[in-house]
Amino acid sequence: MVVLGVQTGTSASAADRAEGAAALPLSASQRATALKDAQADASATAGRLGLADGEKLVARDVVKDADGTVHTRYERTFDGLPVLGGDLVVHTAKDGALKGSTKARKGAISVASTDAATSTAAAKKSAVAADKSIKGAAADSVRKIVWAADKSAAPVLAYETVVTGTQKDGTPSELHVVTDATSGKELYRYQAIENGTGVSEYSGTVAVGSTASASGGFDLTDGGRGGHKTYDLNGGTSGTGTLFHDADDTWGDGTVSNRQTAAVDAAYGAAETWDFYKEAFNRNGIAGDGKAAYSRVHYGNAYVNAFWNDSCFCMTYGDGISNQHPLTSLDVAGHEMSHGLTAATAGLKYSRESGGLNEATSDIFGTAVEFHAANSADVGDYLIGEKIDINGDGTPLRYMDKPSKDGGSADYWSRSVGRLDVHYSSGVANHFFYLLSEGSGAKTINGVSYNSPTYNGSSVTGIGRDKAQQIWYKALTTYMTSSTDYAAARTATLQAASDLYGASSAERAAVAAAWTGVNVN
Incomplete structure (x- = not known):
């Protein structure tokens, strides 16, 4: 809807570091070849990571940096079943040495048996009944999986059912419902239709x-x-x-x-x-x-x-x-x-804090596209949907400098943020991005007045939108996973800033200050 470890500093300039850590352009054929090579080496990679018997890797994306570092994103399977919440990114140096990995879930993944105690028919029935607001709800597909996205619990055998139909506002439904294959209990749900001459x-x-x-x-x-x-x-x-x-x-x-x-x-x-x-x-x-x-x-x-x-x-x-x-x-x-x-890339699940980060990513890059276009009829701003009058009173849909101005979005992180609709929990990351780009306090940009506060009353100095979007993009494509929450997003962006500008850089310090400004510490 519209809506790892720290790199050691070197004597190289910030510009040199940024160039070295920036992603190289890959043609469609180069990307296809890189994925094929990664898949061919997947078994050896699984061994290097110490994955358990029965675990295998499926290559999904490859990013190559100018300095030769390769970031390969994998999905995991167990005994041939997809593992939801098992995705990971492997970071490899130019010489092939393993630099590290970023995992949605640490440790080995396994279940005692892949034989389900409940039937697919029961899973379908439960999923269709999960959201009574969906008109014409029907189970479009069901598959057996290993559910590993709940970090507080052991992985379990489960079913993932996709429910189609129509949501209350007329949007098509593609509701994913995960149910325990032993007890039939619902474990998780998310809506895959994402409402952002x-x-x-x-x-x-x-x-x-x-x-x-x-x-x-x-x-x-x-x-x-x-x-x-x-x-x-x-x-x-x-x-x-x-x-x-x-x-x-x-x-x-x-x-x-x-x-x-x-x-x-x-x-x-x-x-x-x-x-x-x-x-x-x-x-x-x-x-x-x-x-x-x-x-x-x-x-x-x-x-x-x-x-x-x-x-x-x-x-x-x-x-x-x-x-x-x-x-x-x-x-x-x-x-x-x-x-x-x-x-x-990260595949951020569209629910809870990862869903808020998913929505915020779209707000961040939607805003960046608007600035990049430099169109005098629709100048760049930190307002979302200001042209479409979706509220019927001429106001924007969302505000990045102070998200709560829309009446529902969160300015700062709290334990309850994950319980908000993802379009409102996105406010924390939107606010972070604005602070990182422009800083706190009152200012006017392209004729629009902003006044961005901070959680602790601190003063944040922005590093400019171009650098901020480079940091967010690198974090998203190389360090975030499907279950990244706000704390993990802080870690991912700090690592991205270190890669791009150095561990002792002003840019990395600004990332830390901006997260503190929205109460993510």
């Missing part, structure tokens, strides 16, 4: 990628950015709808009455997000594989939301209140597509 409605006249059609005219297909396509659902809620087509390659007119206008905003947002990831992080597409997502506009009737669905690798936008405010603004587009980045 043409004339556009929000960004003025912009360039959009299009491709000449064999039958004449042009299709809204961006051949320069992985083949991103923009479709018109025309009020539908399933399928892809109709690919936008135009005779003269001039799209939209800036009004909501022209169906192409929302498509222009969606296509522009996708293009700017692709360009931001490439230019800021050398990332080749959202998943790093050179492939584009696709976008669907005009979903449902007066649907006041937008969402990312990783199973279709696609973005979907509603037309907002009275079908007059499509949720296709630039920061919303960047927000939603950044859910795809998180799914392809």
Whole structure:
């Protein structure tokens, strides 16, 4: 919805360190080869990590730094069953030496038996009944797994059931319900649908990628950015709808009455997000594989939301209140597509503190996309969804400098933060990012006034948004896992700052100060 160890300092400059720790660009074929090589070496890697008999590794992502360090992300299996909460990242030096690993769960993973005492039918029935607000709830799939995400309990044999249907606000459901395969007790649940030249409605006249059609005219297909396509659902809620087509390659007119206008905003947002990831992080597409997502506009009737669905690798936008405010603004587009980045890297589960970090990651990079675009019609700011009027009174959806201004988000961490909706628990990380970027206190940026407080009344000096986003990206892609909470996010960003700027750097000290400012110590 819109919404490790410390590196020892050296004599190298901060710029040299940042260059050495920055991710190298990988083409789709280079990434595929790196994953193939990692999988071929997976058995040896499992041995080096001291994994137990029955545990195996499945390579999922590879990041290579300029200094030769390789960060390989793996899922774990046990006796052939997927282990949820067993993911890990292995950090290897240029010479092949093991530098360390980051694990969602430490220690060996095993269960006494992989024979279930309860049936798949019972698991389906329990999962479908888990959320009575889902209309047309049905068990789409069920699989046997090992549940290891609860660090306070031993791993258990379980079922993961995916429940489809429609949520209360009209958003499709992809509810994942985990039940104990022995007792039938529900262990965990999370919702996988994550709700964050043409004339556009929000960004003025912009360039959009299009491709000449064999039958004449042009299709809204961006051949320069992985083949991103923009479709018109025309009020539908399933399928892809109709690919936008135009005779003269001039799209939209800036009004909501022209169906192409929302498509222009969606296509522009996708293009700017692709360009931001490439230019800021050398990332080749959202998943790093050179492939584009696709976008669907005009979903449902007066649907006041937008969402990312990783199973279709696609973005979907509603037309907002009275079908007059499509949720296709630039920061919303960047927000939603950044859910795809998180799914392809850390895989932060969309519940509790990890869910808040997932949402915050999308707010952080949605904001970064808006600043990167440097569009005078929609200038960069630390407000989320300020263009779409989702509240009906002209106010933004969220505020990063003081999240509680929205009436529900948390400014600071507390033991109860994990019990909040993920769009509100995200406030802690959003506030951290603002403090790290801009610092505390009153200031005006691009015409917007901010006044960011701290938990302990301390004064925080920002290091600039560019450095802050580099730190968050590196932490996300190399040190966070599916179950990372706020304490672990602090550790991950401190390590990322050390890698990029040095263990004794002002940047690392600023990361620590910003976390203290939001009561994560």
